[in-house]
Amino acid sequence: MATNRNSYTLTDILGEPLTKQEALTYVRTNTDATTYQRFIQMDVAYREKLLRFIMGKNGLSITYDEVFRYVMMPGGTTSRLEKFLSAILGESVTIEQLLPREGTLLYEEGSFVIADIVVRLKTGSTVNVEIQKIGYMFPGERSSCYTADMIMRQYNYLKNSNSNFTYKLMKPVYLIVFMENSPELFHVTKEYIHKKVSNFNTGIQLNLLDNIYYIALDTFRSLSQNIRTEQDAWLKFLTEDDPDEIVHFVNDFPEFLPCYHDLIEFRHNPKEMIFLFSEALKKMDRNTERYMVEELNKKVNNLIDQNSELQNTNSKLQSCISEKDAIIQELKQKLAQNNL
Numbered sequence: 001m002a003t004n005r006n007s008y009t010l011t012d013i014l015g016e017p018l019t020k021q022e023a024l025t026y027v028r029t030n031t032d033a034t035t036y037q038r039f040i041q042m043d044v045a046y047r048e049k050l051l052r053f054i055m056g057k058n059g060l061s062i063t064y065d066e067v068f069r070y071v072m073m074p075g076g077t078t079s080r081l082e083k084f085l086s087a088i089l090g091e092s093v094t095i096e097q098l099l100p101r102e103g104t105l106l107y108e109e110g111s112f113v114i115a116d117i118v119v120r121l122k123t124g125s126t127v128n129v130e131i132q133k134i135g136y137m138f139p140g141e142r143s144s145c146y147t148a149d150m151i152m153r154q155y156n157y158l159k160n161s162n163s164n165f166t167y168k169l170m171k172p173v174y175l176i177v178f179m180e181n182s183p184e185l186f187h188v189t190k191e192y193i194h195k196k197v198s199n200f201n202t203g204i205q206l207n208l209l210d211n212i213y214y215i216a217l218d219t220f221r222s223l224s225q226n227i228r229t230e231q232d233a234w235l236k237f238l239t240e241d242d243p244d245e246i247v248h249f250v251n252d253f254p255e256f257l258p259c260y261h262d263l264i265e266f267r268h269n270p271k272e273m274i275f276l277f278s279e280a281l282k283k284m285d286r287n288t289e290r291y292m293v294e295e296l297n298k299k300v301n302n303l304i305d306q307n308s309e310l311q312n313t314n315s316k317l318q319s320c321i322s323e324k325d326a327i328i329q330e331l332k333q334k335l336a337q338n339n340l
Contacts, residue, residue, distance in 0.1 A: 053241075062237070078119070125174060192216045
């Protein structure tokens with residue numbers, strides 16, 4: 001990664017700025033009545049965030065479906081996505097083909113996976129990239145289902161295209177899940193990249209196919225750290241929208257300047273940005289409600305378990321008390337007999 005200090009300004013990175021009034025006028029004149037009404041009715045904090053991006057005063061988190069795809073695959077090319085995946089996986093990868101999302105067997109109503117890219121590598125491996133605004137409950141169980149689906153899709157593809165199919169043709173699959181707001185279970189450590197590691201107690205080496213990466217972006221952002229690796233730099237680019245931080249970052253890593261220049265295109269398309277923000281907010285609200293219900297159910301089940309344990313403990317105490325009372329009564333009777 002390049003680290004030579006340059007002198008880029010926010011204008012160099014995000015384009016010529018607009019005043020707030022200019023930005024509001026631009027939004028109003030470049031959207032239809034329905035879209036503009038969506039903008040007006042948007043949550044104030046998000047409306048201001050979107051407006052400041054259109055003004056060129058703030059960056060934009062690229063963890064929105066169309067934004068992620070546009071920036072990672074400019075003009076339909078995959079070289080930038082290859083660099084990104086290589087940094088995350090820690091090895092050089094070459095993309096052979098983008099796979100259709102529609103082919104997946106798994107779908108959950110109300111789920112909020114906003115950037116789902118599935119690719120096949122030159123090696124034959126499949127990589128699925130997902131970005132979750134709010135991390136799901138039961139991530140282990142979900143990941144197992146997702147990777148099982150990926151393995152079966154590969155199996156069916158190879159089985160149908162090879163008359164002499166053997167399981168040796170099967171290649172590893174990779175599920176990479178980025179979480180903007182990770183579940184509580186990921187907060188027990190300051191590590192932000194969680195990679196599944198499988199081994200057998202006997203030491204035998206088997207070629208298991210599923211590889212799972214969970215990346216807690218909120219944990220990454222909470223750490224005050226220097227960007228030392230290409231992987232860190234990509235995660236910084238993925239999440240940073242503070243203007244001062246962006247200027248500092250691009251001056252240290254100017255190779256990301258073209259990525260930010262691609263973001264400028266969205267400043268000139270307020271209708272699409274309003275749609276992306278409003279749809280994201282609706283899905284976030286739905287997924288937040290779902291998450292809260294799952295959390296409450298979890299707490300209720302924990303309380304039921306605790307109550308059961310307390311009742312069991314209370315039953316044992318009552319038994320001990322009854323036994324103690326019986327012993328005391330027996331001693332009293334003996335004392336009374338002795339006194340006679």
